[in-house]
Amino acid sequence: MTIQNESRRPMIEAIGLSKFYGPFAAARDVTFSVGEGELVAFLGPNGAGKSTTMKMLTGYIAASEGEARIAGHNMMEDRIEGSRRLGYLPENGPLYPEMTPFAMLSFFAEARGMTAARKKDRIEAVVDICDLSSVIYKPTSKLSKGFKQRVGMSQALLHEPDVLILDEPTAGLDPNQIRGVRATMKKLSETKTILLSTHILQEVEAMADRVVMINEGRLVYDGDVEGLRKRGDNDLDEAFYSLTQDATAQDATAS
Template sequence: MADSSPDDTQDRAPDAALEQSGAKTAEPMIEAVHLSKFYGVFTATRDISFQVNKGEVVAFLGPNGAGKSTTMKMLTGYLAPSQGTARIAGFEVSTHRREASRRLGYLPENGPLYPDMTPSSMLNFMAEVRGMSPGYKAARIAAVAELCDLHGVFQKPISKLSKGYRQRVGMAQALLHEPDVLILDEPTAGLDPNQIHHVREMILQLGAEKTILLSTHILQEVEAMCSRVVMISEGQKRYDGPVAGLAEAQESLDEAFRRRTAAEAEPA
């Protein structure tokens, strides 16, 4: 994918606030615009559209195999869409990858960690790849090590770490460059209850100042961390709205999940 041009501001998405004169409108930081991904005759996702506004923590909900990870990979530039557009902070990912990446922190479901490295050496390597100055690099590594509670394992090979600590290392690399936007794919998958609690607390803390999209198929995650839900099933959008609107009267979230993932897809 091409890097950004010298004047990236010319290619930013139009400010939605201009559409309503004098009205204060939310600022979109993550935008999926009619995203589809096809593999031959197989459709992974079809015509997915939604946006996450500045300061929101939004759950990307769906059963296993729904297309959540595929959509997140398209949003982050790790996978080219067959159709549609992804934007981060107004920058189109396919044409302005560098500018989008500067504003984005991404935690894949099975993060690309280097098992022979230690958390310390990996974070130093990632900082150098991003071109951080020595002083800024040292400050940021110290900050994310503290936030993710890595000091006890900082010099231990990643291959020897538990699943919970590997998730913390992945979160640390996603936060290293102080991104405005976080996209987290199943951040609590495979963790024990204590580790889940730690990750939830971290996300709640980060949500006070960042825009976050996190995927999950665990309904407790939605209630604990998010105010809004985008739900997909079989590669198509089923719901986009507040958590409170997901279930009907006298209906549990489990029942609402089953009903909506079995329903016909909503228009994108």
């Protein structure tokens, strides 16, 4: 049984998503929904199919089977409209190293057709949210990993999307930088729907309303953090291990 809040309008929907590369299934029949205003952690070991599923949800790659919807828009048939509602930060998101954050944000704003006044307002807003004022005119190639992640986040937020899909936004960051990202996520979750991929179980406890976990391309858990903890005798690490060590766990779901 998939756990979701039926009273919330679904903003992210994976409906039987599968992705095949020849005989290999990177994702198989993945189905879950994220309701409006939820912050859901998307978990799984390396190679589980998290990034593949997120790329299908965003329309970045086509599903072999199934359907991905963002705010009701089919991301294969109506991707432009869906993308207007979506902010996507891929793992190691592409940045233009020779450009400054300001130049990059200006470029993206113009590519999205923003007026000069709106561009100015939105750049000021995301620079404030992501705390980029000290590096806004420095070449991106000269920035630390933490600041590069913030620049990637700022472009994902630039057009005021309702939905955020974030793939490992704290990867490679130090504890202080992770703390800053957590604070930003909590603030954003007040007004946005967020699907957040992470390997760090402490982040799940600190931020998430719900956990969706996949292993070997299949859904193995969908439920709250406390339910996940109980699967590992009140230990999240043990719960993660028990659900991902063995492919026979693939049909387990939250009770």
